[in-house]
Amino acid sequence: MNDAPIAGDAVPLELRIDAKSYRSADGTPVEVVRGLELRLDAGSFGALIGPSGCGKTTILRIAAGLDKDFQGRLNTPGSGRLGFVFQEPRLLPWRTVEENIRLALPAHLSGVDLTDLVEILGLGSHLARYPGELSLGLARRAAIARAFAVRPDFLLLDEPFVSLDEAVAARLRDELLALTTRTKVTTLFVTHHLEEAIQLADRLFFLSDRPARIVLEKTLPPPRGGRSQEVAASIRAEARALAARPL
Amino acid sequence: MWPRIFSLAALIAVWALAAALAQSRLLPGPFVIGAEILAEIRSGELPFQMACTLGRVIVSFAIAMLLGTAAGYVMGRSKAVDRFADPWLVVLINMPALVIIIFAYIWVGLNETAAILAVAVNKLPNVTAVMREGARALDPELDEMAEAFQLAWFARMRHVVMPQLAPYLAASSRSGLSIVWKIVLVVELIGRPNGVGFVLGSAFSLFDMARILSYAISFIVLMLVIESLLVQPxxxxxxxxxRRPA
Known part of the structure; x- marks a missing residue:
């Protein structure tokens, strides 16, 4: 793996969504995001926190450049090589774990040694298996491995730990923390789980209900992963106050 | 396996019994046909005629599968193309095979190109319709994954799209092979100087049932062999x- 920061690293992520809506099945337009502005320093880890169904996934897809149908502006960090961890693992069922990881690699990385990455994520003995043979936790790890293997300069994760039991989720969070610290990749992470965000992120973005906008931004003191009880408690209190406040 | 063999043996027994009862030149028994087939193989006539037909089957099948898959894929992916091309497809699907064959022979001439073209065009709309369903069923989530990781077009086709289309390809090539060889025989009957269809045609005008049966059976056997040795593997x-359980 490449530990050095990637060229073009100094560019922050800048995303402005003036409006984003889609048509529902019966043809009525639904406004998902309005007046959202987000800036994330290069190399830092941002978490989008919001209630389920508030449009977090939509925002993430726009940030990734997968959805261009919105009013606003997007500046992505680095040269635009993405690592994406979707909410479901989205592995190709007809390819083995290793093939799934290697298929995502850009040409200049094909044949690269994956041993380190695979060991960190505990996938070593599962490389030759098909996704259908994996537990959800292992499939999630494979998806995370794929996202890091491409050496992204922008990493996006969409609630990658939902529906895992807490012990597995905790381990995977630690692994994610280690990997993002090591690669210094600019990361945008979507979650509705506040504790998770406090553990992982440098910066928190609290979202409102639909149409989503940022109602509170919070920079967390370093180090990531080692926040004191007081810091966590004060953030929790603030989040509660936010939820209680009429919007 | 054994029930199948038993079933086939029973069919041959019924045939032998019927032939013995009829005692007619118009219904030769299995032994007569067996001897006829051996004689035809020894003379080289049967292998030659079968090779002619098989060649036509393979070429027109390949053309129909290739073009039909491409057309079906595009129609399944693009609503605009589908809206435009769907009426053409309906016309082609409902065009009788014989009409297409006659058109091809009249417009292109009594030659190999016309024969193969006629068979391919007969099979084409069928493949297109099946592959269109396949393309419509493609998983948009995997598409998005491929886009996020910037997979090249070829890699996307090979690793993401084709495996999803594989069951549809298998279904259309299964039905395709049997349709194609039946139509090839008609094409040969009408306008070719060789091939199994041609032989059947001339045997028909002589009421030579032994010849008809021996060629028909040989060809069915050949197609079964291709199916079990090539398509199924x-x-x-x-x-x-x-196949592996989770």
């Missing part, structure tokens, strides 16, 4: 990831 290979 390919299908198993494409589905090997499915």
């Amino acid at each position: 390919l299908e198993r290979r494409a589905n090997r990831w499915r």
